[in-house]
Amino acid sequence: MKKNSIYIVIGMTIFGLGLLAGRMFFNSTAPTIEGHDHVEDTKEEETIWTCSMHPSIKQPEPGLCPICGMDLIPLEANTSQDPTALTMTNEAIRLAHIQTQPVGQDGKNETSNASWLINGKILPDERQVYAQVPHLTGRIESLEVTYEGMYVKKGDKIADIYAPDIIAAQREFLEAQKLKDINPALLESARDKLRFLKIPASFIENLENTGEVVETFPLLAGKSGYVLNKKVEVGDYVSSGQVLFDIYNLGSLWAVFDVYEKDISKVERGDVIEFSALGVPDQKFKTRIDFINPLLDQDTRAIRIRGQVANRGGVLKPQMLIRGNLLSGSDTKTGPMMIPKTAVLWTGRESVVYVQDTTMDIPTFTFREVTLGSEIGSQYQVLDGLAPGEEIVTNGVFAVDASAQLNNQRSMMNRMVDAPHSDEHPDKIEPVDPEEVTEEARGDLELVLQDYINLKNNLVTGEPDPVQQSLEDLSAVLDQLNEREDMEAHNAAWNAHLKNFKHHLNLMNKETDVAGWRDEFVSLSTVLIRWVMEFGNPGTEKVYVQHCPMANSDHGADWLSMDEDIRNPYYGSQMLTCGITEDTLMQP
Incomplete structure (x- = not known):
């Protein structure tokens, strides 16, 4: 009993000490530390949970994604504030097998030597074919040319003709x-x-000296070459001007290739073709395209392109089958900007890629619309929308797009999400200080502007020949302009405008009718407006920025004019005065 009493006393003592400690801990006033808020500290340390495939899902506690059912993971810091940007975790990148690569620099891009195969054959150069004709009428008494393929030299006797008129x-x-x-x-x-x-x-x-009448007259070869298409025999009567046979100079030949309708846009004059002949498999030949047939063959749906090739040693023969690689932009031209087909969500000329923001700590991808050009091998040429050095998704692009679609972000099927305005918008272009624009640069821009205005005026009237002449004049001016190196910090911007303008003028030159020219004039005008806004009106007269809301398939289009009155180049006489003047550019 006494022992139990001792246990009770000890227990009561321990309980009392516990109450005292609790009272001191919970009821005493905590010391205040200046400048430190425990509530804020708790909030800062609060973890936000998100889905690796659907980053728009954010919850204060772990759980399952309400969209896909995957386990939520802690959200990492440093995310993009762009509403069109999609963030993904490293785990999601791994699961979706997403890979990226930088867009190559023009001329340094590994794909700039991209090529595609075309088939063709060797043909005689028609400019080197000579039709052998007699200059008198009579009967062939003897014929030195006895078979096709025989080689004759200029001045050799090839026949004797009995000619009563000469007698x-x-x-x-x-x-x-x-x-x-x-x-x-x-x-x-x-x-x-x-x-x-x-x-x-x-x-x-000789007739005057001898006084003897000659009854047969020699016919001499007019050119050196191989005889083909022999049409006469001994005893035939021939007339003056009648073709006896053709003499072919096979030292220069044509390499002729067929280009199918879908590939026509890939070729232009000056492109280099490297080819081999089936009959000469151990040799490679090169030719440069100097002619593109303007007519499409209705049966084969192809056009013919050709280039001249020197036939050293006579190894190439007419009608030989050849296979060529058209080297897009090789040798003399800057390589085009190419991207893999796997990077493109193809929706036509205006397609979609995803660009990675390399400044972010976590993978962040932005939807980007690009304008595609030619399809060359396993790549597409990019005309607009990307810059060299940008990182694009080349594998797993469908997974990225699907994530954006599920997050109600901008995607291939959902392009209505607003994106931040580009700094390249004309209203936001920061003009260059006029004192930093050299007189030579201002003079170059004035020449471009003058010929552009002539082109615009001819598009207003809509007559094809004047428009074609204006394009040739403007192209001639552009051919004389080189990249600038005399404006220090502004050289890059100037050269970018120049290159872009040349590119769109080249596209315009490829069109063949007024409708096509007017379509391409939209982009050409946009480039020049930005150029003039940034570097200033180069002339002494006012330049007006005018706008037609109905042009460009109701998306609207601008143009420059020296006349304040509206003269619409996109519709001409159909809607001559449709448009408004949006801005006036004065001389700086």
């Missing part, structure tokens, strides 16, 4: 010679008759 002319000459003292004019007239019949002076001199 009669010789006799008239000899009769006139007898009367030269009485009537010298008659002799000169007879001499002229022989000369007009293409009788050589040496033959006439």
Whole structure:
């Protein structure tokens, strides 16, 4: 009993000490630390949970994603504030097998030597084909050319012709010679008759000295080359100007290739083709395109392109089959900007890629619309929308787009999400200080602007020939302009405008009718407006920025004009005065 009493006393003592400690801990006033808020500290340390595939899901506690059912993970810091940007975790990147690569610099891009195969054949150069014809009428008494493929040299005798007309002319000459003292004019007239019949002076001199009439006359080869298309035999009667056979100079040939309708936009004059012939498999040849047939073959749906090739050693033969690589932009031209097909969500000319923001700590991708050009091998040429050095998704792009779609962010199927305005918008272009624009640069821009205005005025009237001439004039001016190196910090911006303008002018030159020219004029005008806004009006007259809301498929389009009155280049006489003046650019 006594022992139990001791246990009770000890227990009560421990309980009392516990109450005292609790009272001191919970009821005493905590010391205040200046400048430190425990509530804020708790909030800062609060973890936000998100889905690796659907970053728009954010919850204060762990759980499952309400969209896909995956476990939520802690949200990492440093996310993009762009509403069109999609953030993904490293785990999601791994699961979706997403890969990226930088867009190559023009001329340094590994794909700038992209090529595609075309088939063709060797043909004679039609400019090197000579039609052998007689200059007299008669009967072929002998023929030195006995088979096709025979080689003849210029001046070689190829036939003897019995020509009654020449015999009669010789006799008239000899009769006139007898009367030269009485009537010298008659002799000169007879001499002229022989000369007009293409009788050589040496033959006439021999006739005058010997007095003997020659009954057969030699026909000499007019060119050196190989005889083809032989059309006469011994005993045939021939007329003056009748083609006896053709003489082919095979030292220069044509390499002719067929380009199908879908590939026509890939070729232009000056492109280089490297080819090999089936009959000469161990040699490579090169030619440069100097002619593109303007007519499409209705049966094959192809056009023919050709280039000249020197036939050294005569190894190439007409009708040989050849296979060529068209080197897009090789040798003399800057390589095009190319991206892999796997990077593109193809929706036509205006397609979609995803660009990675490399400044972010976590993977962040932005939807980007790009303008595609030619399809070359496993790549597309990019005309607009990307810059060299930007990182794009090349593998797993569908996974990125699907995540954006599920997050109600901008995607291939959902393009209505607003994106931040680009700094390149004309209203936000920061003008260059006029004192930093050299007189040479201002003069170059004035030449471009003048020819652009002429082009615009001719598009207003809509007459094809003047428009074509204006394009040629503007192209000639652009051909003389080189990249600038005299404006220090502004060289890059100037050269970018120049390159962009040349590119869109080249696209415009590829069109063949007024409708096509007007379509391409939209982009050309946009480039020049930005150029002039940034570097200033180069002339002394006002330049007006005018706008038609109905042009460009109701998306609207701008143009520059020296006339304040609206003269619409996109519709011409159909809606001549449709538009408004949006801005006036004065001389700086």
